[in-house]
Amino acid sequence: MKTAGGSTTAKRRAGEHAAEAVEDGFVVGLGTGSTAAYAIDAIGRAVDDGLEVQGIPTSFQSRRRALEAGIPLTTLDAVDGIDLAIDGADQVADDPAANGYGALIKGGGAAHTREKLVDSAADRFVVVADPSKLESVLERAVPVEVIPDAHTVVADRLRDFGGEPTLRDAEHKDGPVVTDNGNLVIDCAFGPIEEPETLATRLSRLPGVVEHGLFVGLADATYVGTADGVDVREY
Known part of the structure; x- marks a missing residue:
């Protein structure tokens, strides 16, 4: 199966x-x-x-x-x-x-x-x-959890990093996905991630980012x- x-x-x-x-x-x-x-x-x-x-x-x-x-x-x-x-x-x-x-x-x-x-x-x-x-090599879009008031600012910064950010929409209701912590998720495509540690550090430093999905x-x-x-x- x-x-x-x-x-x-x-x-x-x-x-x-x-x-x-x-x-x-x-x-x-x-x-x-x-x-x-x-x-x-x-x-x-x-x-x-x-x-x-x-x-x-x-x-x-x-x-x-x-x-x-x-x-x-x-x-x-x-x-x-x-x-x-x-x-x-x-x-x-x-x-x-x-x-x-x-x-x-x-x-x-x-x-x-x-x-x-x-x-x-x-x-x-x-x-x-x-x-x-x-x-x-990692290549999926990276989920980035952000506080709601910061999602547009963070999206702009992610574009500066060369990413393509998309606010994650809920599947069974109108509006975005809300995490267990009450925040929003931006899925950001970077293409092949050749230096995951460097990207992880940059994402962690962004104001408004709670956490990201690079481990x-x-x-x-x-x-x-x-x-x-x-x-x-x-x-």
């Missing part, structure tokens, strides 16, 4: 393989998206079998999935740290010879601000993906589900 985002079997294998790394007593960051959902479900089954963990969701979506799976939840300010974060990606830089190997673009679900907060706080951050998410130097590994199993890339 395939979905628009890749093979369901590959996603399930990647998510379930990552869930196997969760140990008794862990605090686990629970990512957002279809592949991370398989990890959440697998952790929930382990909890049913007696595993004791606490989860920190990265979005309303992952919180709801975790509650349905029976995973006890907590918050960042209630724990000393996160042992493992498991999250998906919209695109993964997969060429060891290129700049930014292991860099990610996230934010298709507009949850990248909380995802980056949780993923960066983890002792180990594992990305789960299917092969459709792998590219030698550089955060992932410790990517688990790629395939038709035959799981390929692991350690960074």
Whole structure:
């Protein structure tokens, strides 16, 4: 079976393989998206079998999935740290010879601000993906979360950077997408991103930007589900 985002079997294998790394007593960051959902479900089954963990969701979506799976939840300010974060990606830089190997673009679900907060706080951050998410160089539009009053100013600055910004519209209502944090999302196309670290730094410095979807130097590994199993890339 395939979905628009890749093979369901590959996603399930990647998510379930990552869930196997969760140990008794862990605090686990629970990512957002279809592949991370398989990890959440697998952790929930382990909890049913007696595993004791606490989860920190990265979005309303992952919180709801975790509650349905029976995973006890907590918050960042209630724990000393996160042992493992498991999250998906919209695109993964997969060429060891290129700049930014292991860099990610996230934010298709507009949850990248909380995802980056949780993923960066983890002792180990594992990305789960299917092969459709792998590219030698990142090239998807980068989601940029902005405070509502700043979206036109930020869009102008993004054009100065050579980007093509588009305010993300909601699919099931009139008007723009509003994040869990009450902000707007600009999707900015830059073409192939040869220097993701440089671009990430420039975006972070823009006044009005809350967070962006370039994740550089955060992932410790990517688990790629395939038709035959799981390929692991350690960074």
